[in-house]
Amino acid sequence: MTVKPMPADAIQTLVSYRPNFGKKISKSLIRLSVNENGIGCSPLVEEAIKRNDIDFYRYPAQQDEDLIESLALRFKLKPEKILIGNGSDELIYLLCTAFLNPGDEAIHTEYGFLVFPQAIKIAGGVPIVAPDDNFTVSVDAIISKLTPKTKMVFLANPNNPTGSMISDQELTRLIVSIPKSVLLVLDWAYYEYVTSGLSDAAKLVESNNNVVMLRTFSKLFGIAALRLGWGYCPPDILATLQSIRGPFSVNQIAALAGRVAVEDIAFQEKSVAHNKFWMNEIINRFNDMGVKTLEGQANFMLLDFRNKNGPSAAYISDHLMEQGIQLRDMTPYGLPEMLRMSIGRTDEMEKFTLCLRKILLQEAS
Ligand SMILES: Cc1ncc(COP(=O)(O)O)c(C=O)c1O
Numbered sequence: 001m002t003v004k005p006m007p008a009d010a011i012q013t014l015v016s017y018r019p020n021f022g023k024k025i026s027k028s029l030i031r032l033s034v035n036e037n038g039i040g041c042s043p044l045v046e047e048a049i050k051r052n053d054i055d056f057y058r059y060p061a062q063q064d065e066d067l068i069e070s071l072a073l074r075f076k077l078k079p080e081k082i083l084i085g086n087g088s089d090e091l092i093y094l095l096c097t098a099f100l101n102p103g104d105e106a107i108h109t110e111y112g113f114l115v116f117p118q119a120i121k122i123a124g125g126v127p128i129v130a131p132d133d134n135f136t137v138s139v140d141a142i143i144s145k146l147t148p149k150t151k152m153v154f155l156a157n158p159n160n161p162t163g164s165m166i167s168d169q170e171l172t173r174l175i176v177s178i179p180k181s182v183l184l185v186l187d188w189a190y191y192e193y194v195t196s197g198l199s200d201a202a203k204l205v206e207s208n209n210n211v212v213m214l215r216t217f218s219k220l221f222g223i224a225a226l227r228l229g230w231g232y233c234p235p236d237i238l239a240t241l242q243s244i245r246g247p248f249s250v251n252q253i254a255a256l257a258g259r260v261a262v263e264d265i266a267f268q269e270k271s272v273a274h275n276k277f278w279m280n281e282i283i284n285r286f287n288d289m290g291v292k293t294l295e296g297q298a299n300f301m302l303l304d305f306r307n308k309n310g311p312s313a314a315y316i317s318d319h320l321m322e323q324g325i326q327l328r329d330m331t332p333y334g335l336p337e338m339l340r341m342s343i344g345r346t347d348e349m350e351k352f353t354l355c356l357r358k359i360l361l362q363e364a365s
Contacts, residue, residue: 010102010124017114017332030348033328034224035160035190035300038344039274041222041257042267048260054252062247064255070262071230077202083238084258086249088189088216088229092154093119094241095212099151099183100125106152107145109137111162111333113187116154125151135294135302136164143177153178156187157201158194161333161340163296168199175208183237186213190298192220192268193275197297202232209234217254219299220271221261226254275299278343285353289360300342302330311363313337319359325352 006012019034032038063084072079085091092115100106102124108116110132117127128150130141137159146153155174158165171186178184186201192215201213213232218224228250233241261267279295286293292304305313317327317339325348328340343349 008124010121014118014121017118019328028324030325030344030352032342032344032348032352033326033340035219035298035340035342036224037220037222037271038278038299038342038348039222039271042261042264044264044267045223045257045260048256049253052253052256054256058252059248060250060252060255063242064250064252064259067255067259067262070259074262074265075200075202077232078206081205081232081235081238083231083233083241083245084250084255085229085231085245086254087218087227088187088214088231089115090227090245090249091214091229091231091241092116092185092187093122094245095152095183095185096120096123096125098237098240098244101151103149104151105147105149106154107142107150108154109142109156109159111135111159111335112137112154113156113160113189114332116156120152132162135162137166139166139170139174139177142174146178146182150179150182152183152185154185154187156189157198158190158296158298160189160298161300161302161328161330161335162294163298163301164294165194165198165296167197171201171204175204175211178210180208180210182210184208184211186211188213189216190219191215193272193299194297195272195276205232205234209236212237217258217261220268221258222271223254223257223261226251226257228254228258274346275343278346278349282341282343282349282353289357291356291360294338300340302335303327303339303341304337305339306337311360313339315363316356316359320352320355323351323355325355 068079068082096119100123104125105128106120106125107128107130109130120127128145130145188201204211205213215230217228294302330338
């Protein structure tokens with residue numbers, strides 16, 4: 001046997017989560033597969049980047065104070081509790097690295113974001129699945145999975161990929177049931193799209209020293225390309241994450257873009273309105289076509305092709321792809337008969353619904 005360096009045990013057995021977006025991002029592809037902001041980003045961001053006065057030879061700030069100030073003002077938060085990261089993904093990895101010893105358990109939900117189990121495993125932890133109840137997070141299931149080995153609980157709300165959301169009351173029930181030694185990570189990536197029924201998780205961070213909230217600039221703020229996310233954390237947790245974070249993981253262009261994006265409230269409102277309109281419109285059109293949907297308040301929904309008498313998810317996905325329209329295959333999430341669709345531009349949504357109608361008609365004839 002060849003002797004060679006071997007990765008850590010946890011890494012050797014890892015099924016790596018690598019979303020497949022196609023060979024190359026072409027401008028003409030209608031990409032409804034990644035939950036990006038369908039209408040792009042604020043034009044002010046593009047302008048600011050073009051006329052930026054960044055000194056490219058200088059390292060960026062370790063934590064950009066202007067960006068933190070803008071976030072604190074926009075969301076009425078305490079600046080000293082904000083931690084900026086290279087996408088919220090980075091913060092998920094940092095949290096696992098910081099709070100899991102090998103063999104510790106971390107709970108995530110059945111159809112939850114796949115980065116959670118990946119980050120748990122890389123840190124040497126054991127991912128524990130709490131089954132959903134009808135594609136919605138079950139607080140009872142999470143509570144039933146708590147053991148003395150539990151160190152963390154991950155909850156995305158609204159959840160990706162199901163789009164479903166649990167209420168403030170359910171959240172409160174979860175928080176009081178979790179021991180104070182267990183870290184609860186509230187991933188509010190799609191919170192900016194929610195128009196009713198959910199509060200800003202920051203209040204829960206203020207009142208519980210074992211709760212962290214994560215937010216991102218990749219969704220409503222539309223700057224996924226630049227990789228920017230942030231966390232709202234109790235002081236001890238923030239200090240721990242700071243101490244292990246790469247000092248310069250957020251670049252200066254991202255920080256500048258984030259600040260401008262957060263201050264452009266008109267663009268945020270326009271994005272929310274566009275999303276709300278199309279989420280409703282798609283449901284109406286799909287009901288007409290007999291396509292079942294699992295919708296929520298985020299910027300995406302699951303299309304359900306489990307009906308054995310109808311076309312399969314793979315058939316629909318392949319035929320849409322032939323027309324240059326990409327939806328997300330849900331096989332890695334254990335939902336092979338579902339496709340996830342995010343809201344795109346108006347012309348894209350028109351073309352998408354037209355193509356889907358044609359495919360369904362052809363298949364039925
Ligand atoms: C629930 C959830 N959390 C976090 C992320 C990652 O966000 P970021 O682009 O900030 O790393 C995503 C992206 O799809 C997500 O769906």
